[in-house]
Amino acid sequence: MFRNATLLSKASSRRTFTSQDSPPTRWRKYLRRAGFVALGVGSFYAVDRAFNASAITRNIRTLYTCAIITIDYKLNFTQEKSESIPELHTRVADRMYNLFTSNGGLYIKIGQAIGANAALLPKPMQEKFAKLFDDAPQIPYSEVLRVFKAEFGRPPCGDDGVFEVFEEKAIASASIAQVHRAKLRRLPGDTEDKWVAVKIQKPDVAKQMFWDLGAYRLVMYMFEKWAFDLPVYFVVDFVSDHLRRELDFILESENAKQTARFVASEPRLAKKVHIPKVYDEYTTKRVMTAEWISGVRLSDRNGMKRLMGENDTTLTAQATVSPSVGLTEIVGPTFSFPAKPLKGGFSSVMQIMVELFSAQMFSWGWVHCDGHLGNFICRPNPNDPTLPQLVMLDHGLYVRVxxxxxxxxxxxxxxxxxxxxxxxxxxxxxxxxxxxxxxxxxxxxxxxxxxxxxxxxxxxxxxxxxxxxxxxxxxxxxxxxxxxxxxxxxxxxxxPKALIFLFRNMRIVQGNNQYFxxxxxxxxxxxxxxxxxxxxxxxxxxxxxxxxxxxxxxxxxxxxxxxxxxxxxxxxxxxxxxxxxxxxxxxxxxxxxxxxxxxxxxxxxxxxxxxxx
Structure with a gap:
């Protein structure tokens, strides 16, 4: 009897302990599960970042943002909420802009493609897309070294290097590439140093391209079918194809050479426009080398005033906002201004530019589609140093008609x-x-x-x-x-899908003329x-x-x-x-x-x- 009482006492004690201890046990179980989830998510993020350039993470962010935009429009774009529609457009514009700038890389190009005719979009989107400039932080030299070894089997410089001199700090950095200055090794018969501009594709871009273009396709489909009910999906294949071409620097080098041939064949432009020479032996799919040109970027307001001898009296108020400069800040470090301003003023410079783009559209059927001021250098004409000559850069995006x-x-x-x-x-x-x-x-x-x-x-x-x-x-x-x-x-x-880029060119050329x-x-x-x-x-x-x-x-x-x-x-x-x-x-x-x-x-x-x- 005493033994049974003892057993009942132990059982009761055990039941009481279990009852009191269950909440901590449940919390430990939940915390353990949360830890496993956090570990899994962290591992996925680390692996995606290390081996896939965060492509999947970026596209999860894309799908989430687009889903929120779609839901927001479905719920709030109604007659009953009419007065709050401007705020709705503002929220959407902020989300899209934050998405493009957070993801960077090809997303900047995609955002520019969507915004090519942003005048057709609501006012807040016009304002946001106007700020999508092609600019980005530099990648470290260690990654540049990795690209060179993958493309050439040797480093950029040194005893076994590709170049005699290679400046480790980039002159300019954009969304898909950055530019370094380098000096070629002297060959027998060379009497002077040859400096070149070396454009290097950022390693992550190629890894991200497949996922980014897939996300772009899905986003445009969602916007057409679910959100805006506007015909936008029809441009996807055309734009995607041209974005892929921008990542092939061999194609870009061929574009530059083709443009140089067209310029040489047009008497009105042959001596007024210059296309930098491309060095094929130092050009691959991810590295392009072209002659270094010293001059003044057209987007450099003060430099152009000094070079052309102009003042502020006729410049527009909008000229205080510099256009996108992209990769073209490669000019200036070795440029010496002439003793006297060049003849013709801004009108001579813009006459050349407008005629150049007109020749491309109407005569050649070969149209450079990124003609903002940052992609032009102005320098004294080698044939007549008293006159200006335009140098056109960045030949990655062309359309043929x-x-x-x-x-x-x-x-x-x-x-x-x-x-x-x-x-x-x-x-x-x-x-x-x-x-x-x-x-x-x-x-x-x-x-x-x-x-x-x-x-x-x-x-x-x-x-x-x-x-x-x-x-x-x-x-x-x-x-x-x-x-x-x-x-x-x-x-x-x-x-004709080429109209997408031709209309964009009209906007750019108009803006360039207005800038001056x-x-x-x-x-x-x-x-x-x-x-x-x-x-x-x-x-x-x-x-x-x-x-x-x-x-x-x-x-x-x-x-x-x-x-x-x-x-x-x-x-x-x-x-x-x-x-x-x-x-x-x-x-x-x-x-x-x-x-x-x-x-x-x-x-x-x-x-x-x-x-x-």
């Missing part, structure tokens, strides 16, 4: 400038696009009202739509904007090249060619009114500057009118930053 497209593009430009609704409508319909007036305005970066037989009815219609638009809620304005954009992009399968106070009549120069190119088409009969020459002469006469408007604006700038104030430049006046047209006709508020290139 065939002669049929160039013919349509040239006819379109002539139609745009003379306000011929019929010819513009025929070509835009052929390309699967509607709203010829809107297309004309986007292409020219200036407001265009094309001539119609029912002109009065059209004016009354626009006035009526404007009055209706001003009385709409934020939600109704956004819905109307989407409807207009769908009318603009009727059949994306027929749309609009010293040249950009629209007239482009129009003249378009008209002239029609006389040079290869498949014309003698009669057709003579007819095109006659049309070209007539067209030149039509453009006189445009020239009068340009020079009147320049005259006002000079007069206002004399009295210590400033007047709008020709480009600024076009921009102001263009912003009004886009707001009134389409419901898009275009920020002035979208015209800065």
């Amino acid at each position: 065939d002669e049929d497209f160039r013919r349509d593009w040239s006819l379109l430009w002539k139609g745009l400038l003379i306000g011929d609704f019929t010819s513009v409508e025929q070509i835009t319909r052929k390309w699967g696009m509607g709203l010829p007036d809107m297309f004309a305005s986007v292409a020219l970066a200036r407001p265009v009202r094309l001539t119609r037989k029912d002109r009065r009815a059209e004016v009354e219609k626009v006035t009526r739509e404007l009055e209706e638009y001003m009385n709409m809620s934020q939600y109704e304005q956004s819905v109307r904007m989407k409807a207009k954009l769908k009318q603009f992009l009727i059949d994306t399968d027929r749309m 106070g609009a010293p040249v009549n950009r629209v007239k120069i482009i129009g003249l090249w378009a008209s002239r190119s029609l006389t040079r088409l290869t498949r014309l009969t003698i009669g057709q060619r003579l007819r095109e020459y006659a049309n070209d002469m007539i067209f030149r006469g039509v453009l006189v009114s445009l020239d009068v408007a340009f020079w009147w604006t320049r005259f006002k700038q000079r007069v206002f500057a004399f009295f210590g104030t400033r007047s709008l430049s020709f480009e600024e006046e076009l921009e102001k009118a263009m912003r009004g047209l886009m707001r009134n006709n389409v419901g898009i508020n275009v920020e002035s930053s979208m015209f800065n290139g």
